[in-house]
Each structure stands twice: as structure tokens, then as C-alpha cells.
Amino acid sequence: KQEVTQIPAALSVPEGENLVLNCSFTDSAIYNLQWFRQDPGKGLTSLLLIQSSQREQTSGRLNASLDKSSGRSTLYIAASQPGDSATYLCAVFSGGSNYKLTFGKGTLLTVNP
Amino acid sequence: NAGVTQTPKFQVLKTGQSMTLQCAQDMNHNSMYWYRQDPGMGLRLIYYSASEGTTDKGEVPNGYNVSRLNKREFSLRLESAAPSQTSVYFCASIDRAGNTIYFGEGSWLTVV
Numbered sequence: 771k772q773e774v775t776q777i778p779a780a781l782s783v784p785e786g787e788n789l790v791l792n793c794s795f796t797d798s799a800i801y802n803l804q805w806f807r808q809d810p811g812k813g814l815t816s817l818l819l820i821q822s823s824q825r826e827q828t829s830g831r832l833n834a835s836l837d838k839s840s841g842r843s844t845l846y847i848a849a850s851q852p853g854d855s856a857t858y859l860c861a862v863f864s865g866g867s868n869y870k871l872t873f874g875k876g877t878l879l880t881v882n883p
Numbered sequence: 884n885a886g887v888t889q890t891p892k893f894q895v896l897k898t899g900q901s902m903t904l905q906c907a908q909d910m911n912h913n914s915m916y917w918y919r920q921d922p923g924m925g926l927r928l929i930y931y932s933a934s935e936g937t938t939d940k941g942e943v944p945n946g947y948n949v950s951r952l953n954k955r956e957f958s959l960r961l962e963s964a965a966p967s968q969t970s971v972y973f974c975a976s977i978d979r980a981g982n983t984i985y986f987g988e989g990s991w992l993t994v995v
Contacts, residue, residue, distance in 0.1 A: 779923075804984065813973065813988045821982075859925065863977070863984075870941075871916060871977065871984065875925035 772797045772864050776874035783850055784882050791845040791877045793860030798838050800864040805834050805845050808857045808876070817858075818845070850881045886910045889974050889987030896964045896994045904959040904990050906974030912985075914977045915957035916941075917949060919970040920989075926973065932957055964994045 773796045783789050793803070802821045806814040818827045818834040820843070826835040833846040847854060857876045864870060887908045896902055908915065913934045918926040928941030932951040946968060948960045957976075961968055974987040 776925075802982070814986045816984060819982065819984075861926075870928065870931065871975065872928070873918075873926040875923065 772800075772862060772870065772872045774860055774862055774872050774874035776858075776860055776877050778877060779875065780878040780880075782880040782882065785850060785852060787850050787881075788846070788848050789850055789879070791847070791858050791860075791879070793843040793845070793874055795841045795843075795862045795872075797864060798841050800838065800862045802863045803834075803836055803843050804861050804863070804871075805832075805843075806859040806861065808859060810856075814859065847879075850879075852881045852883050854881050855879055887974055887976055887985045887987040889972075889990050891990060892988065893991045894993070896961075896992065898965060898994060900964050901960065901962050902964065902992075903961075904972055904974070904992075905956070906958065906987060907956045908976040908985065909955065910976060910978070910983070910985065911954065912976035912978050912983075913954070914979070915951065916975045916977070917947075917957065917959045918973045918975065919943065919968075920973060921970050929959065929972075961992075964992075966994045968992065969994045 775794045777792045804819045805817045820836040831848040836843045859876045860874045890905045916931045917929040920926045930949040932938045935954045950958045972990040977984045
């Protein structure tokens with residue numbers, strides 16, 4: 771059974787700081803890993819998707835890495851802004867012929883002005 | 884969240900009432916999913932359907948039933964609602980390679 775863990779559960783940083791969110795998963799047989807953002811009372815917005823054959827993906831100030839063999843991924847946010855405040859969710863897509871998307875519990879990020 | 888439509892967006896039920904959450908996608912995706920999200924719990928998989936005509940239990944299936952009548956639609960039914968089913972429900976569809984994942988906007992359900 772795939773299990774996804776995100777550390778820390780909550781993070782508060784001053785504006786401008788660089789930060790790292792961590793995600794680990796127990797079964798390395800994944801198709802891909804995806805990072806999402808969720809604002810309070812809203813749905814999920816996809817940020818970055820890393821295929822199992824890839825090591826990292828970048829979009830603007832965001833960089834996600836994947837080490838499939840060790841079951842780890844990180845989301846790096848550069849020069850954080852108050853608008854980055856949200857919950858960040860990591861999800862892995864796996865399961866052989868039964869495709870399953872398993873989520874971590876998320877990291878609540880607060881960027882203080 | 885273009886492509887996945889969930890209804891209703893908000894619903895209040897009394898304990899013991901039944902209701903069906905509807906989900907439809909127009910992207911010809913094979914796989915569809917129902918999740919629930921509770922504070923501090925992330926998204927937990929209720930049921931999923933890897934293809935038309937098939938359904939499987941996820942992590943928290945008790946108290947729910949699903950129906951995948953065709954490729955487009957995947958409905959979630961609460962036969963006898965309980966306060967523990969108060970939650971936000973998300974439907975999602977995924978293409979075969981898992982490259983494209985779309986979520987509905989969510990359904991806020993309160994059982995009193």
C-alpha cells in the first residue's frame with residue numbers, strides 16, 4: 771500500500787526567504803509525482819508534475835525534484851511571497867493496472883509580509 | 884478545473900437522508916476518482932474506476948457506493964448519511980499515463 775508523508779505539516783517564513791517542502795513515499799514503483807497548491811475553501815491547482823524517469827521540473831520560482839529510488843521529492847520555492855501562502859500537497863500516481871493517485875496530508879505554508 | 888464538472892457544490896443533509904454526488908468529464912479519460920478531504924487529513928480515496936464498467940474500493944469506502952455507467956460519468960452515493968460524512972468531496976479524472984489530472988471544484992457536504 772502506497773503511503774505519502776509530507777514534512778513539515780506547517781511552515782511559517784518571512785517574505786523573501788527560500789524554502790523547501792518535503793514529500794516521501796513508501797513504494798518507489800510510481801508513474802509520476804505531482805505537487806498541488808490549495809487555497810482555503812478552494813480546489814486543487816497543479817503546480818508541477820515529474821515523470822518517474824525525470825529528476826526535476828521547474829516553473830518560475832518553483833523547482834521540484836524526485837529521487838525515486840529513495841522515495842523522496844522536494845518542492846523548492848525561491849524568494850517566497852505572501853501570495854504563496856497556501857497548502858501544498860504532494861501526490862504519487864502508481865498502482866500497476868489500477869491507477870491510483872495517493873496524496874500526502876499537505877504542508878500549510880504561511881509567508882509573512 | 885476545466886473538463887470535470889461536479890454537482891452539487893453545496894449540500895446540507897439530515898442524518899439518514901440519501902443523496903448522489905454527480906461527476907462528469909469530457910476529456911475521454913479512462914480513470915475517475917472520488918476523494919474526501921477533511922481538516923488535517925489530506926485527500927483520501929473513497930472509490931475509483933480504472934475504466935468504464937469497473938469500480939474499486941479506495942482507502943475509506945464505508946458508507947458510500949459508486950456507479951460508472953459510462954466513460955463520462957462517475958457518481959458517488961450516500962445511502963444513509965451520517966455526520967462523519969461531513970466533508971469536502973472531490974472528483975478527478977486522469978489520462979492513461981497519469982500525465983493529465985483534472986479535479987472538479989469540490990462539493991461541500993454537511994450532515995446534521
